[in-house]
């Protein structure tokens with residue numbers, strides 16, 4: 001089950017899991033049908049599982065619980081939950097422009113939505129004999145970033161606490177809980193923003209990245225696949241920084 005599955009990273013994640021032979025539940029607030037159609041149209045030869053879509057607001061506990069049961073009935077599992085729904089969601093960056101509604105939106109989708117999906121998925125993950133959750137923090141939740149606002153930084157730092165605390169609680173039941181913390185990823189929306197910057201501004205962004213380039217989408221998705229896979233069977237409570245070396249905690 002992938003939330004935020006119709007988004008830039010979400011679509012790529014769905015395609016990658018599907019190519020691995022997984023049955024994929026495409027969950028988003030909007031754009032689910034085109035995402036499912038696109039996925040089916042570009043099916044790789046290794047994609048053998050089913051793919052189905054669910055339009056769900058991850059902030060709504062009743063809708064999340066209902067969708068989870070429905071996903072279980074239709075596709076089995078879930079054995080893996082990837083929480084990508086989130087972002088700064090069009091809210092302003094500067095403090096004096098942020099309204100209480102902006103703050104609620106960012107915290108509710110990123111933190112409450114992640115919490116509710118984890119909570120609703122847990123009985124199924126445990127029933128399946130253990131499973132994996134991959135949450136989505138951000139470089140903006142790992143160090144102060146001028147690119148996004150205070151609510152986003154708070155939400156993405158909260159995802160780190162949520163992930164680690166939950167990992168401790170459900171580890172004994174065989175469920176692993178980890179997070180990825182991507183740096184800037186040029187999905188369609190952000191590519192436009194980057195392209196609009198003058199060459200000096202672009203250079204400055206790239207100079208802050210030791211690898212001196214933006215990631216391919218696959219370079220964000222592969223770490224998610226890894227954390228979800230048996231190859232990461234002894235890894236839980238970890239935040240994997242995927243940022244070209246821009247943020248390097250000791």
Ligand SMILES: NC(=O)c1ccc[n+]([C@@H]2O[C@H](COP(=O)([O-])OP(=O)(O)OC[C@H]3O[C@@H](n4cnc5c(N)ncnc54)[C@H](O)[C@@H]3O)[C@@H](O)[C@H]2O)c1
Nearest residue numbers: 004006007008009029057058084085086087138182184185
């Ligand atoms: N793109 C980046 O540079 C970047 C960097 C670090 C972290 N991230 C994180 O990765 C995740 C995916 O980012 P993206 O770039 O693909 O963004 P995106 O905006 O393309 O996708 C986010 C998706 O979440 C969905 N969504 C929003 N509110 C929802 C709700 N209430 N219920 C269900 N779905 C909802 C949107 O419809 C959208 O499809 C986000 O959590 C984002 O914060 C992105």
